[in-house]
Structure formats: C-alpha cells, structure tokens
Amino acid sequence: MTAEHAGRGPLDRDELARVVAADIPAGAYVNLGIGLPTVVGDHLPAGRGITLHTENGMLGMGPAATGDDIDPDLTNAGKLPVTETPGASYFHHADSFALMRGGHLDVCVLGAFQVSAGGDLANWHTGEPGAIPAVGGAMDLAIGARAVFVMMPLFARDGTPKVVEKCTYPLTGLACVSRVYTDHAVFTVDADGLRVRDTYGLTLAELRDRVGLPLRE
Amino acid sequence: MTAEHAGRGPLDRDELARVVAADIPAGAYVNLGIGLPTVVGDHLPAGRGITLHTENGMLGMGPAATGDDIDPDLTNAGKLPVTETPGASYFHHADSFALMRGGHLDVCVLGAFQVSAGGDLANWHTGEPGAIPAVGGAMDLAIGARAVFVMMPLFARDGTPKVVEKCTYPLTGLACVSRVYTDHAVFTVDADGLRVRDTYGLTLAELRDRVGLPLRE
Amino acid sequence: MSVAVTDADAAVADVPDGATVLIGGFGSAGQPVELIDALRRHGARDLTVVSNNAGNGDTGLAALLAAGLVRRILCSYPRQSDSYVFDRLYRDGRIELELVPQGNLAERMRAAGAGIGAFYCPTGVGTPLAEGKEQRTIDGRDYLLEFPIRGDVALIKAYRADGVGNLVYRKTARNFGPVMATAATTTVAQVTEVVPAGGLDPEVVVTPGIYVDRVVVV
Amino acid sequence: MSVAVTDADAAVADVPDGATVLIGGFGSAGQPVELIDALRRHGARDLTVVSNNAGNGDTGLAALLAAGLVRRILCSYPRQSDSYVFDRLYRDGRIELELVPQGNLAERMRAAGAGIGAFYCPTGVGTPLAEGKEQRTIDGRDYLLEFPIRGDVALIKAYRADGVGNLVYRKTARNFGPVMATAATTTVAQVTEVVPAGGLDPEVVVTPGIYVDRVVVV
Numbered sequence: 001m002t003a004e005h006a007g008r009g010p011l012d013r014d015e016l017a018r019v020v021a022a023d024i025p026a027g028a029y030v031n032l033g034i035g036l037p038t039v040v041g042d043h044l045p046a047g048r049g050i051t052l053h054t055e056n057g058m059l060g061m062g063p064a065a066t067g068d069d070i071d072p073d074l075t076n077a078g079k080l081p082v083t084e085t086p087g088a089s090y091f092h093h094a095d096s097f098a099l100m101r102g103g104h105l106d107v108c109v110l111g112a113f114q115v116s117a118g119g120d121l122a123n124w125h126t127g128e129p130g131a132i133p134a135v136g137g138a139m140d141l142a143i144g145a146r147a148v149f150v151m152m153p154l155f156a157r158d159g160t161p162k163v164v165e166k167c168t169y170p171l172t173g174l175a176c177v178s179r180v181y182t183d184h185a186v187f188t189v190d191a192d193g194l195r196v197r198d199t200y201g202l203t204l205a206e207l208r209d210r211v212g213l214p215l216r217e
Numbered sequence: 218m219t220a221e222h223a224g225r226g227p228l229d230r231d232e233l234a235r236v237v238a239a240d241i242p243a244g245a246y247v248n249l250g251i252g253l254p255t256v257v258g259d260h261l262p263a264g265r266g267i268t269l270h271t272e273n274g275m276l277g278m279g280p281a282a283t284g285d286d287i288d289p290d291l292t293n294a295g296k297l298p299v300t301e302t303p304g305a306s307y308f309h310h311a312d313s314f315a316l317m318r319g320g321h322l323d324v325c326v327l328g329a330f331q332v333s334a335g336g337d338l339a340n341w342h343t344g345e346p347g348a349i350p351a352v353g354g355a356m357d358l359a360i361g362a363r364a365v366f367v368m369m370p371l372f373a374r375d376g377t378p379k380v381v382e383k384c385t386y387p388l389t390g391l392a393c394v395s396r397v398y399t400d401h402a403v404f405t406v407d408a409d410g411l412r413v414r415d416t417y418g419l420t421l422a423e424l425r426d427r428v429g430l431p432l433r434e
Numbered sequence: 435m436s437v438a439v440t441d442a443d444a445a446v447a448d449v450p451d452g453a454t455v456l457i458g459g460f461g462s463a464g465q466p467v468e469l470i471d472a473l474r475r476h477g478a479r480d481l482t483v484v485s486n487n488a489g490n491g492d493t494g495l496a497a498l499l500a501a502g503l504v505r506r507i508l509c510s511y512p513r514q515s516d517s518y519v520f521d522r523l524y525r526d527g528r529i530e531l532e533l534v535p536q537g538n539l540a541e542r543m544r545a546a547g548a549g550i551g552a553f554y555c556p557t558g559v560g561t562p563l564a565e566g567k568e569q570r571t572i573d574g575r576d577y578l579l580e581f582p583i584r585g586d587v588a589l590i591k592a593y594r595a596d597g598v599g600n601l602v603y604r605k606t607a608r609n610f611g612p613v614m615a616t617a618a619t620t621t622v623a624q625v626t627e628v629v630p631a632g633g634l635d636p637e638v639v640v641t642p643g644i645y646v647d648r649v650v651v652v
Numbered sequence: 653m654s655v656a657v658t659d660a661d662a663a664v665a666d667v668p669d670g671a672t673v674l675i676g677g678f679g680s681a682g683q684p685v686e687l688i689d690a691l692r693r694h695g696a697r698d699l700t701v702v703s704n705n706a707g708n709g710d711t712g713l714a715a716l717l718a719a720g721l722v723r724r725i726l727c728s729y730p731r732q733s734d735s736y737v738f739d740r741l742y743r744d745g746r747i748e749l750e751l752v753p754q755g756n757l758a759e760r761m762r763a764a765g766a767g768i769g770a771f772y773c774p775t776g777v778g779t780p781l782a783e784g785k786e787q788r789t790i791d792g793r794d795y796l797l798e799f800p801i802r803g804d805v806a807l808i809k810a811y812r813a814d815g816v817g818n819l820v821y822r823k824t825a826r827n828f829g830p831v832m833a834t835a836a837t838t839t840v841a842q843v844t845e846v847v848p849a850g851g852l853d854p855e856v857v858v859t860p861g862i863y864v865d866r867v868v869v870v
Contacts, residue, residue: 101759174777309640311541541766
C-alpha cells in the first residue's frame with residue numbers, strides 16, 4: 001500500500017534526510033556517501049546506537065568539526081573535518097574496504113544520477129566527452145553494503161525522471177539498490193521492480209504519469 | 218672451491234647452529250622453524266641487528282622465557298614461552314602470513330626429511346600409512362622467504378643420505394631451498410644443482426662417495 | 435551499537451547442529467576455553483571446526499572433540515605431543531580432517547570477511563595439498579586457487595572489550611582472533627574485562643566492534 | 653634492524669626514471685608533502701604514481717604533476733574542486749589515467765605485499781571498469797579478476813617511528829600508509845618524531861619495521 005502525501009509539497013532536503021534517517025534500524029552500521037547523504041547524519045535520532053563508518057578509515061565518526069576541534073588528520077570521505085565519538089576506531093584502507101566489501105555494513109546511503117527499475121545504480125560518471133571520471137568507493141559500497149539506499153531528486157533539472165527502465169549513464173553496480181528516497185516519492189526495489197511506498201506532493205497516479213514506469217503500490 | 222675440514226669430526230648440534238648463524242646477514246629478518254633450527258637463535262651474534270619473526274604473530278622475538286618471565290600469551294611457533302625484545306611488534310595471523318608469503322623475510326631456517334638436488338623440500342609428512350599429517354606454516358615459509366636454509370643431519374638413521382636426486386617424501390615446496398646445512402657438509406643450491414661449500418669430518422671425495430649425487434666443488 | 439554482554443552458555447545457546455565454528459587460538463594461547471566448554475555443554479552435533487590445532491590434553495578443544503560433537507575439522511597442525519584425543523578419533527575414522535596450510539587458513543578466512551571470492555596463492559604448488567586445486571601461472575610464477583572459509587559462529591579470546599565490542603588482544607594470543615571475527619556470521623569473544631565505550635584508544639583497537647556480536651567476561 | 657634516519661632529499665635520491673611510486677594520503681590527510689617535494693627536486697621522470705587522488709591546489713602531489721615528471725597515475729578519485737593541475741594535464745593528453753575503484757586500489761596493493769597472485773572481487777561487475785577483466789561466477793556471485801599493484805618505492809606519512817622503523821599513525825591520516833608500506837621495494841616514511849626502540853608499545857604498532865627502509869623527520 002502506498003501512502004500518498006499529496007496535500008503538501010515535495011520533501012525539502014532536510015525532510016528527505018529525516019525520512020531516510022527514520023528508516024535506519026537501531027544499532028545499524030552505516031556509511032553515508034558524500035554530498036546529499038551526508039545530511040542524513042544531522043537527523044539520526046540520538047540513543048538509537050547507530051554507528052557511522054567513513055571509508056577513509058574509521059568507525060564511530062561524529063559530527064562535522066568546527067573551530068578548535070578541526071584536525072587535518074581527522075576527515076570524512078568528502079575530506080571535510082569531522083569528530084570522533086566514544087567507541088570509535090581507526091584502521092587502514094585495506095581493512096576499511098574489506099569491511100565494506102565483506103558485507104558488514106548494514107546500510108549505505110548514496111547519491112545517484114539514475115536508478116533502474118531493476119536496482120542498477122549509476123552515480124559515478126556522467127560519461128560526457130571530456131568529463132574526468134572519478135569513482136572513489138562508490139562501486140565498493142554498491143556491492144558491499146547489505147542495504148543500499150539511494151537519495152536523490154526524483155527529476156533531473158530538465159524534468160526527466162532519474163528512476164528509469166535502464167540506466168543511460170555508466171553503471172556503478174548491478175541490481176544493488178534496495179530503496180530510493182526522493183523528494184517526490186520513496187521506492188522499494190526488489191526482483192519484480194519498483195514499489196512506491198510514499199508519495200510527497202503528488203498522488204500515485206500523478207507519479208506514475210510523470211515517471212512513466214510500471215510502479216507497484 | 219670447497220673448504221674441506223676433514224681433520225675433525227662432524228659438526229655437533231651447536232657447532233652446526235653456529236655455522237648457520239654466522240651466515241645470516243646483519244640486519245636480516247629471520248624465521249627459525251620449530252625443532253633443530255630453534256637452536257640457531259642461541260648462537261646469533263649480538264649487535265648484528267637480526268630480528269626474529271615467529272609466525273604466530275610477532276617480530277622481535279627474544280630468547281626462551283624462564284621462571285617469572287613465562288607468559289602463556291607469549292609463545293613461539295613451537296608453542297614454547299618466549300620473550301620480547303625492544304622494538305617488537307604483534308600482529309594477527311593473516312598479517313603474519315602476508316609478511317611471510319609476500320617475500321619480506323630475508324631468511325628462514327627449516328628442518329627437513331629430504332632436500333633434492335634441485336632444491337625441492339620435503340619436511341612436513343613422512344607419508345607413512347597411518348601417520349597423521351601436519352603442515353603448519355612450512356609450505357608458506359618455503360615459498361615465501363627470500364632465502365630458505367635447511368638444517369638437518371646429512372644421513373638418516375639407516376645411513377641413507379637426506380640430500381637426494383628426487384624427494385621420495387611428500388613435498389613441501391618446489392625448488393625453494395637455497396642452502397643445506399648438515400653435520401657433514403654445507404651445500405648451496407642453484408639451477409645447476411648442489412655445490413659443496415664445506416665438509417666436516419670427511420673429504421669431498423668421501424662425501425661424494427657417500428651421497429652418490431653429482432656435487433660440484 | 436552496544437555489544438551484548440552475556441554468559442558463556444547463553445552466548446552459544448543458538449549454535450545449531452551442523453554449524454561451522456571458527457575457534458581461535460594457537461595451541462593454548464588465545465584458545466577460548468570457557469566458550470568451547472559452553473559449546474560442549476550446549477551439545478550441538480555434527481559441527482565443523484576450523485582451528486589451527488586439533489586440541490591438547492583433555493580440555494578445551496580436545497574435550498569438545500572427545501564429546502563426539504565434531505564431524506570435521508580444518509586445521510594446519512593437528513598432530514602434537516598431547517593431541518591424543520584427536521589422534522584416536524582420526525585413526526578410528528570418527529573425524530574428518532582437511533589439512534590446510536596455516537597461511538591459507540588465515541587468508542581464506544580473511545577472504546571470507548573481505549568479500550573476496552577466491553585468490554591465487556603460491557603456497558603448496560607441487561605438493562600433495564595441491565591436489566584438486568586449480569593452478570595458474572601469473573607473471574611466470576605458479577599459484578593455486580583458494581576459496582574463502584566462512585563460519586556460522588566464531589569463538590575467540592581477546593583481552594579487553596569496550597561497550598561497543600571493540601577488542602584488543604594480548605601478545606601472541608592475538609593470532610587468529612581478528613581474522614575469525616571478520617569471517618563468521620556471529621562472533622563471540624571472551625575477554626577478561628569490559629570497559630565503557632571510550633575506554634579504549636581508537637588508535638589501538640584491533641577488532642572494531644562491528645565484527646563482535648557477543649562478549650563474555652571470564 | 654635499525655632503520656635509516658635521513659633527510660628527505662637523501663631518502664629519494666635513488667628513485668630512478670620510470671619508477672612506480674606509491675604515494676600515501678587521502679586528500680591532504682596523510683599526504684607526505686615533504687617527501688613529494690623532495691622527489692620533485694630530485695627530478696626523476698616518467699614516473700607512474702599510485703595515489704588515491706591526483707593532487708590538490710599547487711602543492712605536494714599537484715606540484716609533482718605540474719613539474720611534468722609523472723607519465724601515468726593510478727587513482728580512484730582524480731576530480732576534485734581544486735584538482736586543476738591534474739585536470740589540465742589530463743585534458744591536454746599529457747598524463748595517462750588508470751581509474752581504479754578505491755577498494756581495489758587498497759586490496760591490489762595488499763595483494764602485492766602479501767604474495768597473492770590475483771584475486772576475485774565483486775566490485776565493478778557490469779560497469780565500464782570491468783572492461784578487459786576476466787569475470788568468474790563463484791557460488792552464484794560474479795567477480796572480476798584483479799592483479800597486484802607493486803611499487804618500486806612508497807612515500808608515506810606516519811606519526812611516530814621507533815628506532816627499528818615501527819610506525820604508528822594518527823586518526824584517518826593512517827589511510828593508505830600501512831598498505832603501501834607492504835607493497836613497495838623501498839618504503840620511506842616521514843614522521844614527526846623518532847623514539848628509541850622500545851618506545852612504542854608492541855601491541856599498538858601498525859606498520860612493523862620490516863616494511864620501513866628509511867625514516868625522515870619533518
């Protein structure tokens with residue numbers, strides 16, 4: 001059953017982050033990708049025992065560092081200064097990626113250019129001529145985390161949906177996305193394709209019309 | 218040129234260990250296998266900066282522990298209590314064997330049942346019916362150390378040479394032995410076979426007669 | 435996440451018959467004797483055990499074997515001066531042995547924990563332990579293809595835990611513990627002490643708490 | 653063995669033209685700037701550099717690139733807001749790029765240090781980065797075959813060394829240092845301080861001295 005929240009506008013950035021944050025299970029180990037997913041960290045409920053991993057080599061990452069707490073040796077995957085929480089640990093890159101690729105993270109949250117109905121992810125490269133590619137840990141997270149949450153606007157600037165039948169951007173991983181959180185709808189992904197869990201600012205019928213894909217309710 | 222030391226008896230256990238110890242380069246990282254090779258540790262000259270590795274997870278192993286220094290959490294590969302030296306470090310088994318297999322040890326010293334003229338090593342299993350096999354880290358050391366020194370009596374109890382054309386015991390590693398230290402002779406091994414560096418208690422001619430293999434001088 | 439701190443019997447109460455159990459230790463150093471004793475009391479049968487040795491004397495792993503609960507063991511060095519329990523079972527055909535070179539035992543468990551599907555390793559080429567394994571020449575050197583070893587449960591011994599399950603070890607008792615913790619679905623660590631989260635320096639944690647499910651103070 | 657303690661210029665003086673140089677750091681955290689500057693002054697040409705990023709601003713790795721000494725770079729994330737030196741060289745066709753997923757960069761160097769000939773890894777299956785790689789299905793999952801990355805020299809930044817070259821790091825500046833130290837023929841570490849052997853707790857050493865050839869205090 002889809003929950004339609006049509007009598008309101010689409011989710012703003014913080015509202016979207018709160019929806020994602022609310023879906024992260026208590027006690028989970030979580031990696032928040034660079035960019036939009038970082039905002040989720042500001043909305044994780046206290047006391048739920050959620051531990052943040054940063055792939056440059058730390059579990060138990062705390063909030064962004066400010067003022068005197070800024071330490072150039074303590075940064076997140078976006079190379080911004082962060083803090084440590086009690087119970088944190090540091091490890092080298094091979095250990096950090098073993099943790100990611102070995103299936104030990106409960107959830108990762110990633111931005112995306114496109115997600116296909118089958119859960120394929122495209123988030124590392126526009127593929128445009130002259131664009132300099134950069135992949136970082138995106139492919140490792142895509143295949144490694146037990147649940148891959150994507151967080152993105154539902155529509156590109158030109159209005160085309162970013163949830164697609166088949167990705168046209170270069171892929172990051174195959175059939176790896178579990179859920180897609182967007183400003184206009186939350187989707188779950190399984191072997192049968194996309195199901196709409198929530199809509200925001202439009203009805204399911206309107207969503208189907210604008211996305212143009214089979215969307216189960 | 219072979220150095221013949223015929224005017225004396227064969228090397229005893231400590232003399233043999235001293236010959237091996239004298240050949241370990243200053244500054245070397247060394248693993249001494251269980252059994253006879255352990256004796257080499259007692260004869261390493263001080264001040265040569267030789268560091269001992271034990272595959273259960275330590276660099277900078279010191280001499281055997283006695284009395285109050287015995288700590289059940291600090292043992293060597295033979296499971297005997299040992300000590301640590303200044304500059305020691307501990308690591309887990311995957312890291313310890315990565316170090317061994319990655320070619321970082323300068324020398325390992327191993328016991329053997331047989332060594333072939335081509336440097337094949339047999340030291341883990343008699344292959345007799347009913348014998349329980351046990352390999353430990355022998356195969357990892359054989360392929361991993363930059364130089365593999367074998368230390369053994371030249372003749373088995375029945376008088377047959379343990380340096381052979383082709384091993385009849387199950388192999389530990391192929392073409393991996395660099396030198397063979399025995400009570401009656403020291404051999405170097407290369408692509409052309411065995412060369413006799415020293416004899417003890419017999420002449421080169423007598424050695425050739427008893428071993429029955431082509432032995433270069 | 436706060437780690438579950440429990441007693442030894444509760445910590446192994448859900449190990450099912452037929453489970454693969456990774457058991458830490460090199461000889462007696464790092465052997466989680468109290469957890470093994472609890473597993474024996476629990477009585478799960480047809481176990482596959484992965485451990486470097488096959489027990490010493492009559493206690494710990496040897497007692498588990500003597501109780502007839504272990505169908506199969508993967509280890510590198512079963513034969514020791516006091517491994518008479520294993521020796522008897524093996525000669526009587528009452529336990530299967532898969533002999534694994536020590537480095538492969540460690541690296542195959544690391545592979546399981548790290549998501550590696552298989553790896554090429556030079557250990558054992560040309561030996562009887564190469565039988566049945568794929569061989570490949572890479573850059574002029576021969577390698578054997580080795581596959582991961584995964585556990586349903588790992589029983590390990592560490593020195594101290596903190597409240598989120600971070601572990602530090604003591605000297606060479608560290609041995610297989612950190613690797614096994616990554617390779618099992620459920621990891622149980624026996625420790626001498628649990629300190630609050632923040633009580634271990636983040637720089638010196640050897641096993642991060644993400645790999646530790648239950649802690650038992652003995 | 654006592655580690656050689658030297659100055660930055662002496663530490664890189666024997667790096668030949670055409671060398672493969674592993675350079676630690678994730679962005680600026682852990683980047684061995686003083687060693688990179690010395691390598692630039694040394695002037696070895698046609699270098700292949702392996703590093704997570706391709707330089708920031710005009711200093712460190714970016715300056716090495718700007719000096720025209722680097723023919724080829726393997727990295728996971730060259731494009732950053734201030735990677736204009738690399739960007740220009742790349743667009744001008746004056747530097748080759750091999751883009752390697754970050755986990756493969758680390759694991760391929762670990763493999764080099766650990767004697768692994770190759771390994772099967774799930775990262776990148778079905779993506780453009782799988783092109784030209786062998787694929788194999790193991791237990792129903794698809795993997796790509798990845799080969800080791802070896803260095804002639806590794807330049808890394810640690811926090812403290814002791815007299816035998818044991819290293820400890822600081823926070824997330826640890827990143828690639830410990831892995832690169834194992835993967836290079838010669839490893840040079842810049843540190844803030846060298847303490848005597850015995851001055852680091854053996855339990856907390858991250859990189860054992862066997863992997864460290866030269867130490868430079870900056």
